[in-house]
Amino acid sequence: GAGVSQSPSNKVTEKGKDVELRCDPISGHTALYWYRQSLGQGLEFLIYFQGNSAPDKSGLPSDRFSAERTGGSVSTLTIQRTQQEDSAVYLCASSLAVQGGETQYFGPGTRLLVL
């Protein structure tokens, strides 16, 4: 594809339910990143992947959050037992590699609303 795609674009769920967010990076990009953008807040780093491995999980807000990446391509971010404070836009980005000078290309985001 031409760019990073994310699905769903919008998700409304009830408190306590699990949600799964999907990211399709640009073909050939080995690095993939997840961020959270809350209203009035900046970009909060969650996790990144180099290939299928995630060397740095320190940004995940709690153990309800997990992410995986398979085949060096698609990634899913799972939030278990969602809480209202999880409501935010979840952004995915990819880059050719995890190197300092590499540009990240962002997807449109998934807007999550937890009722």
Added chain:
Amino acid sequence: AQSVSQHNHHVILSEAASLELGCNYSYGGTVNLFWYVQYPGQHLQLLLKYFSGDPLVKGIKGFEAEFIKSKFSFNLRKPSVQWSDTAEYFCAGNNDMRFGAGTRLTVKP
């Protein structure tokens, strides 16, 4: 810990005014710095980046930024803003790609 900070949360300017948005980083070693922009309703996209060479970096749409190592700064500048520059601007740094809190720029026509 590596960090990038932006001190201006919301900047309001009139068209043709000059712009400078602050960005400071707090780590040593190899420094790579970026400015990203998010126009209303659009994806985040790269504005410009510095990773070596000339510390004055020119980006798209007339933006530039200067890496000043002695000041740990990478401020974004534009000599004359337009209404279409209304957006949120994020500074980001280095391998861990932490982002600053963002600066919302509103340009009044």
